[in-house]
Amino acid sequence: MKKYKFILFLILTIVSCGQSKKNNSEKISKSEMKGFVKSNKMDKAEFWKIIEYSIARSNDDKLEQEKIIIGKLSTYTPEQIIEFEIILRQLIIQADDFKIEAAQKIIVDYVSDDSYLYFRCWLIGKGQKIYTETLKNPDFLSENISQDEESFFEGLMYVATNAYKIKTSKKEEDESFPRIVAIKKGLDYDFGAPPTKGVDWKEEDLPTTYPKLWNLYN
Numbered sequence: 001m002k003k004y005k006f007i008l009f010l011i012l013t014i015v016s017c018g019q020s021k022k023n024n025s026e027k028i029s030k031s032e033m034k035g036f037v038k039s040n041k042m043d044k045a046e047f048w049k050i051i052e053y054s055i056a057r058s059n060d061d062k063l064e065q066e067k068i069i070i071g072k073l074s075t076y077t078p079e080q081i082i083e084f085e086i087i088l089r090q091l092i093i094q095a096d097d098f099k100i101e102a103a104q105k106i107i108v109d110y111v112s113d114d115s116y117l118y119f120r121c122w123l124i125g126k127g128q129k130i131y132t133e134t135l136k137n138p139d140f141l142s143e144n145i146s147q148d149e150e151s152f153f154e155g156l157m158y159v160a161t162n163a164y165k166i167k168t169s170k171k172e173e174d175e176s177f178p179r180i181v182a183i184k185k186g187l188d189y190d191f192g193a194p195p196t197k198g199v200d201w202k203e204e205d206l207p208t209t210y211p212k213l214w215n216l217y218n
Helices: 002-035 044-058 062-073 078-094 098-108 113-125 128-136 138-143 154-168 178-184 203-209 211-217
Strands: none
Touching: 044 062, 044 078, 044 113, 044 128, 062 154, 078 113, 078 154, 078 178, 098 113, 098 128, 098 138, 098 203, 098 211, 113 128, 113 154, 128 138, 138 211, 154 178, 203 211
């Protein structure tokens, strides 16, 4: 009889803990929703606020994160959406560094022009702290990402375009669209991108250059 009572107690405890976690999650979610207050300008602080908001509400689902960013961004003015695109491109270009390329090589085991671009978008999509600290030292990623997550976020490149379409009701891209405006300002992260920064890496040096990241994936 005592054995059955113990089992019943154990089941009730597990259920109670699960409910408690659920309630705490709901409280955090509501708190995050109330805490988001739009600024009257789009700057880097506002940019990162939108990214962090999307991280908190997407449960590591990149498609969901993309939808959340588009939904939030489409509530801003067309000019602010353009500024979001400009900031995004500045961050992509800033992250064009051989040490970031080396991090991708360790994590994904290959580097191509497209995958390297999507990798940098993924890094931005992980939030300001991970982005900033990884640019200082890619080993920072070893303790701040899941080993089995997909390390690319191509969809981030199109959020401003889609938000702009929603905001302006324009279906076809023209000279007013964020991408075109940003490229005219010299912010081309593709064919007209500046040279990659830093010192190029050799594959045989990666285990000692970034030992924590290397040990995680090898």
